[in-house]
Amino acid sequence: xxxxxxxxxxxxxxxxxxxxxxxxxxxxxxxxxxxxxxxxxxxxxxxxxxxxxxxxxxxxxxxxxxxxxxxxxxxxxxxxxxxxxxxxxxxxxxxxxxxxxxxxxxxxxxxxxxxxxxxxxxxxxxxxxxxxxxxxxxxxxxxxxxxxxxxxxxxxxxxxxxxxxxxxxxxxxxxxxxxxxxxxxxxxxxxxxxxxxxxxxxxxxxxxxxxxxxxxxxxxxxxxxxxxxxxxxxxxxxxxxxxxxxxxxxxxxxxxxxxxxxxxxxxxxxxxxxxxxxxxxxxxxxxxxxxxxxxxxxxxxxxxxxxxxxxxxxxxxxxxxxxxxxxxxxxxxxxxxxxxxxxxxxxxxxxxxxxxxxxxxxxxxxxxxxxxxxxxxxxxxxxxxxxxxxxxxxxxxxxxxxxxxxxxxxxxxxxxxxxxxxxxxxxxxxxxxxxxxxxxxxxxxxxxxxxxxxxxxxxxxxxxxxxxxxxxxxxxxxxxxxxxxxxxxxxxxxxxxxxxxxxxxxxxxxxxxxxxxxxxxxxxxxxxxxxxxxxxxxxxxxxxxxxxxxxxxxxxxxxxxxxxxxxxxxxxxxxxxxxxxxxxxxxxxxxxxxxxxxxxxxxxxxxxxxxxxxxxxxxxxxxxxxxxxxxxxxxxxxxxxxxxxxxxxxxxxxxx
Amino acid sequence: xxxxxxxxxxxxxxxxxxxxxxxxxxxxxxxxxxxxxxxxxxxxxxxxxxxxxxxxxxxxxxxxxxxxxxxxxxxxxxxxxxxxxxxxxxxxxxxxxxxxxxxxxxxxxxxxxxxxxxxxxxxxxxxxxxxxxxxxxxxxxxxxxxxxxxxxxxxxxxxxxxxxxxxxxxxxxxxxxxxxxxxxxxxxxxxxxxxxxxxxxxxxxxxxxxxxxxxxxxxxxxxxxxxxxxxxxxxxxxxxxxxxxxxxxxxxxxxxxxxxxxxxxxxxxxxxxxxx
Ligand SMILES: Cc1cc2nc3c(=O)[nH]c(=O)nc-3n(C[C@H](O)[C@H](O)[C@H](O)COP(=O)(O)OP(=O)(O)OC[C@H]3O[C@@H](n4cnc5c(N)ncnc54)[C@H](O)[C@@H]3O)c2cc1C
Ligand code: SF4
Ligand code: SF4
Ligand code: SF4
Ligand code: SF4
Numbered sequence: 001x002x003x004x005x006x007x008x009x010x011x012x013x014x015x016x017x018x019x020x021x022x023x024x025x026x027x028x029x030x031x032x033x034x035x036x037x038x039x040x041x042x043x044x045x046x047x048x049x050x051x052x053x054x055x056x057x058x059x060x061x062x063x064x065x066x067x068x069x070x071x072x073x074x075x076x077x078x079x080x081x082x083x084x085x086x087x088x089x090x091x092x093x094x095x096x097x098x099x100x101x102x103x104x105x106x107x108x109x110x111x112x113x114x115x116x117x118x119x120x121x122x123x124x125x126x127x128x129x130x131x132x133x134x135x136x137x138x139x140x141x142x143x144x145x146x147x148x149x150x151x152x153x154x155x156x157x158x159x160x161x162x163x164x165x166x167x168x169x170x171x172x173x174x175x176x177x178x179x180x181x182x183x184x185x186x187x188x189x190x191x192x193x194x195x196x197x198x199x200x201x202x203x204x205x206x207x208x209x210x211x212x213x214x215x216x217x218x219x220x221x222x223x224x225x226x227x228x229x230x231x232x233x234x235x236x237x238x239x240x241x242x243x244x245x246x247x248x249x250x251x252x253x254x255x256x257x258x259x260x261x262x263x264x265x266x267x268x269x270x271x272x273x274x275x276x277x278x279x280x281x282x283x284x285x286x287x288x289x290x291x292x293x294x295x296x297x298x299x300x301x302x303x304x305x306x307x308x309x310x311x312x313x314x315x316x317x318x319x320x321x322x323x324x325x326x327x328x329x330x331x332x333x334x335x336x337x338x339x340x341x342x343x344x345x346x347x348x349x350x351x352x353x354x355x356x357x358x359x360x361x362x363x364x365x366x367x368x369x370x371x372x373x374x375x376x377x378x379x380x381x382x383x384x385x386x387x388x389x390x391x392x393x394x395x396x397x398x399x400x401x402x403x404x405x406x407x408x409x410x411x412x413x414x415x416x417x418x419x420x421x422x423x424x425x426x427x428x429x430x431x432x433x434x435x436x437x438x439x440x441x442x443x444x445x446x447x448x449x450x451x452x453x454x455x456x457x458x459x460x461x462x463x464x465x466x467x468x469x470x471x472x473x474x475x476x477x478x479x480x481x482x483x484x485x486x487x488x489x490x491x492x493x494x495x496x497x498x499x500x501x502x503x504x505x506x507x508x509x510x511x512x513x514x515x516x517x518x519x520x521x522x523x524x525x526x527x528x529x530x531x532x533x534x535x536x537x538x539x540x541x542x543x544x545x546x547x548x549x550x551x552x553x554x555x556x557x558x559x560x561x562x563x564x565x566x567x568x569x570x571x572x573x574x575x576x577x578x579x580x581x582x583x584x585x586x587x588x589x590x591x592x593x594x595x596x597x598x599x600x601x602x603x604x605x606x607x608x609x610x611x612x613x614x615x616x617x618x619x620x621x622x623x624x625x626x627x628x629x630x631x632x633x634x635x636x637x638x639x640x641x642x643x644x645x646x647x648x649x650x651x652x653x654x655x656x
Numbered sequence: 657x658x659x660x661x662x663x664x665x666x667x668x669x670x671x672x673x674x675x676x677x678x679x680x681x682x683x684x685x686x687x688x689x690x691x692x693x694x695x696x697x698x699x700x701x702x703x704x705x706x707x708x709x710x711x712x713x714x715x716x717x718x719x720x721x722x723x724x725x726x727x728x729x730x731x732x733x734x735x736x737x738x739x740x741x742x743x744x745x746x747x748x749x750x751x752x753x754x755x756x757x758x759x760x761x762x763x764x765x766x767x768x769x770x771x772x773x774x775x776x777x778x779x780x781x782x783x784x785x786x787x788x789x790x791x792x793x794x795x796x797x798x799x800x801x802x803x804x805x806x807x808x809x810x811x812x813x814x815x816x817x818x819x820x821x822x823x824x825x826x827x828x829x830x831x832x833x834x835x836x837x838x839x840x841x842x843x844x845x846x847x848x849x850x851x852x853x854x855x856x857x858x859x860x861x862x863x864x865x866x867x868x869x870x871x872x873x874x875x876x877x878x879x880x881x882x883x884x885x886x887x888x889x890x891x892x893x894x895x896x897x898x899x900x901x902x903x904x905x906x907x908x909x910x911x912x913x914x915x916x917x918x919x920x921x922x923x924x925x926x927x928x929x930x931x932x
Contacts, residue, residue, distance in 0.1 A: 650847035
């Protein structure tokens with residue numbers, strides 16, 4: 001006989017204000033098989049949990065229903081409570097009467113009715129629950145970090161310094177990401193390269209880190225603790241093992257006028273190149289599209305110049321297969337293409353530049369050696385206009401969200417400009433100044449008060465060229481009148497957007513993304529560094545626009561999640577796994593194909609003489625993740641999922 | 657054009673030299689324009705073979721008769737293009753070894769019967785591809801357009817009326833070459849997902865489940881439609897489903913013996929409009 005205990009939680013006022021819990025408890029008490037039906041203000045509190053334990057022991061309960069918040073919140077909590085009271089934890093179910101009821105309804109009577117239905121349905125389910133035992137799976141203690149920007153570097157170092165193996169994959173020829181392009185960084189104005197380069201070197205030299213640059217993740221299979229990853233090592237045409245990074249080849253290469261991606265088009269590079277002088281590793285790559293040899297089969301100047309024969313034009317892409325236990329995704333961001341903003345004249349007037357280009361101008365190691373010079377004529381601009389939110393917070397043409405860092409870097413740019421061009425004057429068009437962060441508001445105030453940047457609240461409608469001046473027309477919404485400022489240079493604070501291949505890449509590794517292509521966390525508040533897939537974590541600007549401190553904090557948080565996972569040799573997994581009915585399986589192998597974890601195999605059923613009678617599908621419980629995809633696929637209903645059996649689900653539905 | 661007589665002698669030759677153990681074709685039926693399946697193992701049986709434009713049933717389902725192919729001997733079969741496509745699906749779903757099958761492919765325009773070149777299923781891939789690209793004009797039912805014009809309530813009423821006649825005889829299932837499961841979902845009763853009684857709910861459940869199970873698999877042979885004793889226009893559901901699958905996933909059922917089932921394969925380029 002079933003003896004079910006039902007515990008109805010008020011969740012303070014969260015549930016009680018919309019669901020009549022007393023009435024609910026009384027009605028549920030009448031339901032067949034219910035031995036206990038009680039309400040309480042907070043069952044998740046210590047006394048609440050104790051009362052559940054006591055009720056289990058006193059009444060020898062055979063199943064428990066917690067009618068409360070979503071199982072995502074507290075299923076684990078209450079399963080533990082049951083286990084501590086001697087009840088198999090899988091005999092505990094949550095009836096979600098908060099998210100799926102009280103939070104979304106206003107009529108108390110109807111919400112109470114619905115809460116009764118939800119609770120009854122779970123009671124009918126739990127009556128059919130089976131005692132389950134957790135499954136142990138081994139954990140491969142090797143982490144994969146994807147992306148070698150500051151976030152990926154931090155995550156890799158943290159994991160490696162704790163003694164675990166890391167493979168760091170960066171698709172560009174060098175580590176560094178965007179931070180290596182920056183000049184000085186807000187809010188302290190440390191030189192970006194000076195604080196980043198030592199960490200890049202540390203990564204390259206770390207005995208626990210295997211650094212794979214100019215490499216990409218091709219394929220990810222498996223699941224938490226047991227991923228199988230295929231990496232493509234793109235052919236560099238330079239042998240990584242022997243090249244000493246002397247740079248002779250780059251000096252000799254006759255193709256010298258290629259616009260440098262690293263310098264955002266403000267500088268030039270050769271066809272065989274390293275993105276920047278401090279590249280890690282300091283090993284060049286040949287840009288096949290620009291190299292004369294690859295175009296017409298003649299040249300090989302670099303090869304002749306290389307003393308140690310490191311250059312090999314026949315090199316092919318190579319593939320590396322890795323066994324990985326956890327993955328940190330740190331693939332970063334891009335800045336938005338400003339082409340959509342024709343009225344700002346980007347691309348038309350050379351002296352309208354992006355913030356990232358300004359960083360290159362302001363960097364001591366950049367194309368102008370740190371002097372602020374106009375791209376058009378190399379003169380020092382006397383008036384500079386900065387336009388904030390060039391793309392951000394603009395649902396019509398740009399992106400709806402705030403890019404979070406532009407207020408700060410624009411203030412920084414105005415400050416750097418004031419420090420470098422003493423007689424210069426800067427104007428900043430802004431919508432709001434969002435400077436929330438340690439030392440941030442102080443920083444922007446300094447720009448305004450000490451460095452004399454004049455901030456104009458309003459948007460710019462047009463930039464045009466008149467008598468050699470860039471005329472910037474906007475409105476000053478505080479004074480309520482239009483303003484036109486003649487400038488020598490205009491800097492656009494372009495929006496931060498996801499990598500162009502972000503969505504495709506998310507599909508390759510199997511994680512969820514939002515409407516823009518930023519990667520989704522498992523829970524925005526409670527699990528901000530876990531992705532939607534177990535064992536895959538997020539760090540840095542691939543999740544949302546972030547500055548360096550936030551990127552690093554998230555990277556370290558991800559690293560600690562990885563280390564927690566690696567702290568044991570095995571992993572306890574929920575026993576929610578599928579199994580097939582060999583008698584009825586038709587052997588169509590649809591499930592084998594449908595299973596996203598390759599957990600289903602073909603199994604031959606033999607007669608006594610060893611002859612195959614038939615082949616059927618068979619689930620490997622070590623690999624199955626309990627997603628249920630196969631169950632929904634199987635036409636002959638030959639697969640069932642423990643914890644969510646057809647009988648349970650059917651009973652749940654029929655109780656409604 | 658190739659005559660019935662020529663086929664009879666071809667069949668006899670295959671049986672005589674032992675290349676096949678059986679030929680599945682057509683024989684005269686209960687009325688002048690009906691044909692019934694014929695399983696030829698002897699010369700006498702071969703003489704009953706008929707091949708004309710009335711031979712419309714898709715015979716491929718007989719190939720998965722329990723035990724027929726387990727001795728690894730070969731069987732020849734008369735198939736229209738739809739039949740070849742369903743044979744491809746049976747092969748793709750591992751229900752038979754296609755190397756054991758010799759195909760006599762044929763088609764008819766009006767009363768005229770044409771033979772299709774090829775013997776092994778793989779030899780017809782190009783031909784099937786051409787049907788996908790240029791579906792025959794006549795094929796779309798006028799009723800389909802009418803159904804599309806209806807609003808959901810009207811459409812529901814239409815099907816409720818049609819399904820109300822269903823007597824749950826499962827002739828549609830028995831005749832469909834794709835319904836080869838050892839135990840059909842309607843026969844599983846722990847729990848009983850599909851109601852066995854012939855009331856509105858049960859009839860809807862059955863016909864909707866059947867439609868889903870044939871999504872991306874139905875080849876439009878019409879066996880189900882013709883076998884339904886109460887004339888429910890099952891072809892309309894199947895045809896609509898096929899169009900949806902083709903439009904959404906560019907999947908044309910039965911293209912080849914290695915085609916992946918549309919509902920079990922995931923491609924990066926699949927549209928995700930249904931994920932909120
Ligand atoms: C103009 C400008 C000025 C800024 N100034 C400041 C400042 O002063 N202070 C501050 O705190 N922040 C500043 N920022 C923000 C700062 O750049 C970011 O916070 C930081 O770069 C984020 O680091 P990340 O590692 O997440 O991403 P990224 O720096 O973008 O690094 C991502 C890395 O991943 C690699 N990658 C991408 N996809 C793949 C893939 N599929 N496989 C392998 N590798 C891949 C990329 O090549 C790149 O190396 C500024 C940003 C801009 C645009
Ligand atoms: S989908 Fe069902 S019938 Fe097909 S192989 Fe898998 S378990 Fe068997
Ligand atoms: S539930 Fe089925 S589809 Fe999902 S992982 Fe397990 S075996 Fe694969
Ligand atoms: S559902 Fe009907 S038309 Fe489609 S393959 Fe089966 S029998 Fe033929
Ligand atoms: S053949 Fe017709 S009557 Fe029989 S089960 Fe199918 S739809 Fe119903």
